[in-house]
Amino acid sequence: MRTLVQGGLVIDTAPEVVVRPETDVLIEDGRIVAVGPGLSALGAEVIDARGRIVLPGFVDTHRHVWQAALRGIGTEGDLGYYFDHVMQARGTRYRPSDVAASNLVGALECLDGGITTVQDYSHVQGSVEFAEAAVDALDRSGIRAVYGFGPSPLVGGTVDADAMRHVADLASPRITIAVASTGPAYAPFDVVSADWALAASLGLSVVTHIDRSEVTQTPIALLEKAGLLRPTTLYVHCNNLSDDELRLIADSGASVSIAPAVEARLEMGPAVAVRLKSLGVPLALGIDTVTSAPGDMFSLMRQILALGYNSFTAAEVLQLATIAGAQALNLPDVGSLAVGNQADLILLRTTDLNLAGGLTDPVATVVTSAHPGNVETVLVGGTIVKQNGHLVSTPLESALTDLATSTTHLFA
Incomplete structure (x- = not known):
């Protein structure tokens, strides 16, 4: 199947952020095969991108x-409040x-x-049935996901090996599986070692709060001493780690996911983005939880730009939301519009009032002014999941009805 996204103002993110006016993106069998002006539309479904900004999909x-x-x-409270309520x-x-x-609703x-x-x-x-339900919903939504399976911090303990093997078999072309370990900040080290060994035996990455x-006081040094520092580990938060600990992460080739909105609201420690950048630690952005912060990447990009104290340009912030996220998740073929990559891309209307007059510097305009309402079209692997401003991957009304039923139960 061929799709031509035609005539848009294309913003790509790797190796540098570049802007290409009146540019086409040609997609075949879910992957980008060409980017340039005047590409042939022969045999292709055409998406008219005139008056649109075309850029890679965001990576949370x-x-x-x-x-x-x-x-x-x-x-209404800090991290302790979050755990309790x-x-x-x-x-x-x-x-x-x-x-x-x-x-399903979260992915939508x-x-x-x-x-x-x-x-x-x-x-x-509570059981593998929870994981099966979660992965099935992610799949039905049409999103690309890295599903991290692990125990509640209220329970702790190691990731159950038999359950993890079962969950690993739920992987699909759009859904990758990872071990979500409680981690060295919150668990005895024998638990940590078991989780890391399980991940290695299954060829899975590890994601952990830290x-x-x-x-x-020195979780990264403990991992180093045990020979467990790996480039495939994603460390989340890291607000209170020392510079020496952060340098160990950088030296290992791993990345840090920061969630500045939630970290600030839950009083998890000083903002860490600038320090990570200065120490050479690869970083990317995460929403974390909509219980305490907005669920869109535009809000997060604005916060990084505002709190970055001139340490981040708008182009660098856009990279944090796209290609840096793909690299942090060890996904080599998403996060940019490079030929051969998965055709995960979004179109924003430039005719919306909040984007009007912003084409002199479209990168800055996207980072400072855009919001989810500007997102007109979304493709994942070349498949349209949002079109003309409406989600089309799965019935939205029934998804919202099921969520309302669930909320009634959860707050009964």
Whole structure:
């Protein structure tokens, strides 16, 4: 199947951010095969991109998608409040059907706002049925995902090996599986070692929340001493780690996912983006949880630009939301419009009032002024999941009905 996205103002993100007016993107069998002006439309379905900005889909590197039904309930307090009122009071009430309802709506929210890839850190597990429900919902949404399977921090312990093997078999062309470990900040080191060994035996990456804690003040140094530093590990937050700890991450080739909106709201420590950049640590952006922050990447990009103290240009912020996220998740063929990449891309209307007059510097305009309502079209692997401003991958009305039913149960 051939699709031609024709005549748009194309913004690509790698190796540098470039702007190409009146440019076409040709897609065959779900991948980008050419980018340039005047490409042949012979035999292709044409998407008219005139008056549109065309750019790679955003990559959200850390999100608890299962919390969509709990939107807004964590804004009144810090991290302790989150554990008490979100994880304990509501998270323990989840059934597989509730995970399915939240994961579908959460993934659709991502797509609606131009997030085409999400790392779903799913720590609401009661059994493999929870994971099956979560992965099925992600698949039905049409999103690309890295699904992280792991225990609730309320329970702790190692990732169950038999369950993890079963979950690993749920992988598909759009859904990658990862081990979501409780990690060295919050668990005894024998638990950490077991999780890392399990991931290695299954050929899976590890994603873990990490910071200094009462368990350990130097979690990264402990991993290094045990020979467990790997480029395929994604560390989340890291606000209170020392510079020496962050340098160890940089030297290992791994990345850090920051969620500045949630980190600030839950008082998780000082903003870390500028320090990561200065120390050469690869970083990317994550929404984390809609219980405490907005669920769109535009809001997060604006926050990084505003709080970056002139350390980040608009182009660098756009890269954090796209190609840097793909690299952090070890996805070599998303995050940019390079030939051969998956055709994950989004179209923004430049005729909307909040983008009007912004084509002199379209990169800055996207980062400072755009919002999910400007996202007109979204493709994942060349398949249209949002068209003419409306989601088309799965029936939205039934998804919202199921979420309402779930919310009623969770707050009963």
